[in-house]
Amino acid sequence: MKIEEAIKQKKFKxxxxxxxxxxxxxxxxxxxxxxxxFKPYGLSPEQYNVLRILRGMHPxxxxxxxxxDRMLNKMSNASRLVEKLKQKExxxxxxxxxxxxxxxxxxxxxxxxxxxxxEEQVNQFNRQILQLDEQELDRLNDLLDKLRG
Amino acid sequence: MKIEEAIKQKKFKxxxxxxxxxxxxxxxxxxxxxxxxFKPYGLSPEQYNVLRILRGMHPxxxxxxxxxDRMLNKMSNASRLVEKLKQKExxxxxxxxxxxxxxxxxxxxxxxxxxxxxEEQVNQFNRQILQLDEQELDRLNDLLDKLRG
DNA sequence: TTACAATAATTGTCTATACATATAATAGGT
DNA sequence: ACCTATTATATGTATAGACAATTATTGTAA
Numbered sequence: 001m002k003i004e005e006a007i008k009q010k011k012f013k014x015x016x017x018x019x020x021x022x023x024x025x026x027x028x029x030x031x032x033x034x035x036x037x038f039k040p041y042g043l044s045p046e047q048y049n050v051l052r053i054l055r056g057m058h059p060x061x062x063x064x065x066x067x068x069d070r071m072l073n074k075m076s077n078a079s080r081l082v083e084k085l086k087q088k089e090x091x092x093x094x095x096x097x098x099x100x101x102x103x104x105x106x107x108x109x110x111x112x113x114x115x116x117x118x119e120e121q122v123n124q125f126n127r128q129i130l131q132l133d134e135q136e137l138d139r140l141n142d143l144l145d146k147l148r149g
Numbered sequence: 150m151k152i153e154e155a156i157k158q159k160k161f162k163x164x165x166x167x168x169x170x171x172x173x174x175x176x177x178x179x180x181x182x183x184x185x186x187f188k189p190y191g192l193s194p195e196q197y198n199v200l201r202i203l204r205g206m207h208p209x210x211x212x213x214x215x216x217x218d219r220m221l222n223k224m225s226n227a228s229r230l231v232e233k234l235k236q237k238e239x240x241x242x243x244x245x246x247x248x249x250x251x252x253x254x255x256x257x258x259x260x261x262x263x264x265x266x267x268e269e270q271v272n273q274f275n276r277q278i279l280q281l282d283e284q285e286l287d288r289l290n291d292l293l294d295k296l297r298g
Numbered sequence: 299t300t301a302c303a304a305t306a307a308t309t310g311t312c313t314a315t316a317c318a319t320a321t322a323a324t325a326g327g328t
Numbered sequence: 329a330c331c332t333a334t335t336a337t338a339t340g341t342a343t344a345g346a347c348a349a350t351t352a353t354t355g356t357a358a
Contacts, residue, residue: 001294001297001298002294003290003293003294006297007219007220007221008218008219009205009219013272014272014275015283015286015287015290016272016275016276016279016286017271017272017275018286018290019279019281019286019289019290019293020179020275020278020279021221022289022290022293022294023172023175023176023179023289023293024176024179024180024194024221024222025221026172026293026296026297027172027173027176028221028222028223028224028315029297030169030172030173031173031315032222032223032224032315032316035315035316035317039316044343044344045173046343046344046345047343056158063306063307064306064307064308065305065306065307069157070156070157070158071156072156072170072173072174072177073173073177073181073344073345074177074181075177075181075345075346075347076344076345076346077308077309077344077345077346078307079306079307079308079309080308080309080343080344081344083308084343096306099305099306099353099354100306100352100353100354101305101306101307101352101353101354102305102306102307102353103306103307123162123163123165123166126163126165126166126169127165129169130165130168130169130296131295131296131297131298132168132292132295132296134164136292136295137164137165137167137168138164139288139292140168140171140172140289140292140293140296141152141164141167141168141171143281143285143288143289143292144152144168144171144172144175144289145150145151145152145171146280146281146285147175147279147280147281147289148150148155148175148178148280149150149280177345180345181345181346184345184346184347188346193313193314195313195314195315196313212336212337213336213337213338214335214336214337222314222315224315224316224317225314225315225316226314226315226316226338226339227337228336228337228338228339229313229314229338229339230314232338233313245336248323248324248335248336249322249323249324249336250322250323250324250335250336250337251323251335251336251337252336252337
């Protein structure tokens with residue numbers, strides 16, 4: 001469906017405005033569906049992302065600031081997300097031996113198990129939610145990379 | 150900057166995963182900059198969007214559910230956003246004469262004035278934040294429209 | 299070594315999203 | 329007219345995003 005129909009706006013000021021609106025709308029479309037996928041597991045999309053980051057380094061621990069660096073949303077609060085994951089026993093925190101300011105975060109076995117359970121569903125979801133073929137995905141990735149300058 | 154560098158992830162499972170991550174990351178990039186633009190005016194991006202919707206219909210009033218329909222984020226809470234705008238006297242609420250369940254929302258003169266002040270800044274912002282030429286913007290719009298199926 | 303700047307993480311506050319539920323008014327069928 | 333379903337809006341609650349401020353620790357330079 002064209003963005004004009006989706007938000008019932010016939011005209012846009014210029015292609016810049018249209019593309020910006022289209023980005024925001026499409027993101028909201030993706031995120032709202034994604035939320036439903038993770039909900040049965042009691043995870044938010046950002047919590048899932050943090051688990052992915054931790055698994056990528058496992059069994060090495062990762063500091064909170066490194067998590068922050070790699071998060072999709074740089075402004076979100078890694079400290080609090082980690083706290084939520086810890087309450088669910090999906091991650092472990094320990095004082096960093098070389099720098100007492102830092103906190104080492106490690107994914108637990110339960111965390112890894114949850115990711116494994118989600119793996120196939122997430123792959124299917126990605127294919128379903130993005131109705132593009134591989135060539136179009138490549139073009140989209142290029143355009144987004146260029147968009148950010 | 151390529152998405153791989155931006156979030157320091159060397160590889161992605163497949164192009165679907167990469168495009169999804171790229172969408173989320175790029176959206177976050179846009180929204181965080183957009184927030185700074187509106188902040189001096191005490192508006193959030195969604196509040197701005199609601200004002201735009203109301204201006205589009207002015208001087209006709211618009212019901213809360215119509216606003217909801219046209220919002221970029223369909224899951225957000227139009228009722229509360231309108232309440233915030235009313236506190237700033239940027240919109241007016243009045244009972245709909247033909248259906249007492251509905252509430253007619255109209256943008257005030259102050260609301261129109263604020264939009265007018267923002268107009269040029271927003272246009273410049275859109276051009277700055279999207280580092281693409283017009284042909285690329287068209288392609289991006291097409292891909293996003295197709296993406297949503 | 300002491301003083302000050304820089305860094306890592308946490309906490310507080312406001313706004314917004316997501317979603318469930320509540321309240322009130324209207325529409326439709328009998 | 330009456331009952332019920334639907335619709336429009338509002339409200340409650342949990343999570344998250346944006347951003348300022350705080351605390352604790354480390355680095356650095358006089």
